[in-house]
Amino acid sequence: xxxxxxxxxxxxxxxxxxxxxxxxxxxxxxxxxxxxxxxxxxxxxxxxxxxxxxxxxxxxxxxxxxxxxxxxxxxxxxxxxxxxxxxxxxxxxxxxxxxxxxxxxxxxxxxxxx
Amino acid sequence: xxxxxxxxxxxxxxxxxxxxxxxxxxxxxxxxxxxxxxxxxxxxxxxxxxxxxxxxxxxxxxxxxxxxxxxxxxxxxxxxxxxxxxxxxxxxxxxxxxxxxxxxxxxxxxxxxx
Numbered sequence: 001x002x003x004x005x006x007x008x009x010x011x012x013x014x015x016x017x018x019x020x021x022x023x024x025x026x027x028x029x030x031x032x033x034x035x036x037x038x039x040x041x042x043x044x045x046x047x048x049x050x051x052x053x054x055x056x057x058x059x060x061x062x063x064x065x066x067x068x069x070x071x072x073x074x075x076x077x078x079x080x081x082x083x084x085x086x087x088x089x090x091x092x093x094x095x096x097x098x099x100x101x102x103x104x105x106x107x108x109x110x111x112x113x114x
Numbered sequence: 115x116x117x118x119x120x121x122x123x124x125x126x127x128x129x130x131x132x133x134x135x136x137x138x139x140x141x142x143x144x145x146x147x148x149x150x151x152x153x154x155x156x157x158x159x160x161x162x163x164x165x166x167x168x169x170x171x172x173x174x175x176x177x178x179x180x181x182x183x184x185x186x187x188x189x190x191x192x193x194x195x196x197x198x199x200x201x202x203x204x205x206x207x208x209x210x211x212x213x214x215x216x217x218x219x220x221x222x223x224x225x226x227x228x
Contacts, residue, residue, distance in 0.1 A: 004157075031214055043158070043218040050214060058215055090157045092216075102148060102160030103216065 002027045006091050006106035013081055013113055021076045021109045023091030030096035032074040033058070033103070034066065036087040043090070049074055050096070081113045118202045123223045126192045134187040134222055136202030141182050146205045149176065149187050150216070151198040158201065158218075161187065197226045 004025045013019055025032065033048040035058075045058030049068040063085055065077040074093075078085060088110050092103040119137040126132040138147065149161040162169055162176045164185070169176040175188040189196055201221040 033215065035216075042220060043216070045215040048214050092157070100146070100163070102150070102163060103158075105157030105159065108155075108157050 002104065004091055004093055004104050004106035006089070006109050008109060009107065010110050011112070013111070015082055015113055016080050019078050019081060019111075021078075021089060021091075021111070023074045023076065023106060024072050025074075025091075025093040025104070026072065027093065027095070027104065028071065029093035029104075030071070031103075032068070032091065032093045034064070034074070034076050035090045035092065036060065037090065037108075038087050046076070046089075081111075083113045085111065086113050087111060118204060118219055120200070120202055120219065120222045122220065123225065125225045125227065126189075127227050128194060129191050132189040132192045132196070132224065132226075134189075134200050134202075134224065135184065136186070137184045138202070138204055139183045141204060142206065144206050147176065147178060147182075147185050148203045148205050148216075149174070150201045150203065150218075151196075152201070152221070153195075153198045158216075161200070163205070192224075192226045194226050194228060197224055199223050 007022045030051045034046040035043045037043045044060050046064050047058050047066040049055040055066050088108050090108050091106040094103045095101045146163050146165050148163040150158040151161050152158045162174050164176045164178050177186045199221040201218050
């Protein structure tokens with residue numbers, strides 16, 4: 001089944017403890033993105049990648065890192081999580097062929113930082 | 115990305131058609147109209163997109179006004195599973211400066227009554 005897989009689905013962690021949220025897609029998509037969703041603020045893009053080793057900042061990149069060493073994987077790294085990074089996170093991917101292609105989203109990772 | 119305007123909420127009865135409107139008066143000639151929906155506790159899901167002509171797929175139909183300043187997502191027979199937040203998003207066919215993101219507004223929350 002074509003899908004975007006995120007892990008973990010739920011995570012509670014403490015301030016300052018480094019964590020990684022993994023994202024993997026099996027559709028050979030070039031474009032991948034990370035979004036966070038917060039009440040009243042909607043979905044906002046954190047980082048995106050247009051291909052292997054090509055990444056760029058979205059609208060809210062502070063406190064996050066990403067890497068794209070392989071086409072299928074796009075992990076989101078929080079080096080020193082803080083409570084304001086408590087949020088619902090979504091990874092998404094799409095084929096690169098122009099705006100004629102929609103994004104496939106993962107099921108989300110609910111992160112709580114205490 | 116150009117701005118879209120959608121009603122905050124709409125209600126429908128099961129097995130009846132639903133017409134979800136979207137206004138995009140500042141749409142440019144190179145903007146695609148994309149629709150996504152987000153079911154409770156899930157990631158956004160691509161529904162349909164179009165440029166100028168009306169479009170149909172297995173999920174829905176998209177009717178685009180002749181001047182392209184508005185569009186309507188049509189669910190032909192609403193089911194309880196269609197209860198979700200529906201987002202209308204404009205995507206420029208020309209990726210400006212390499213930026214690649216979806217700009218989500220607040221969307222329309224659709225309630226389907228049994």
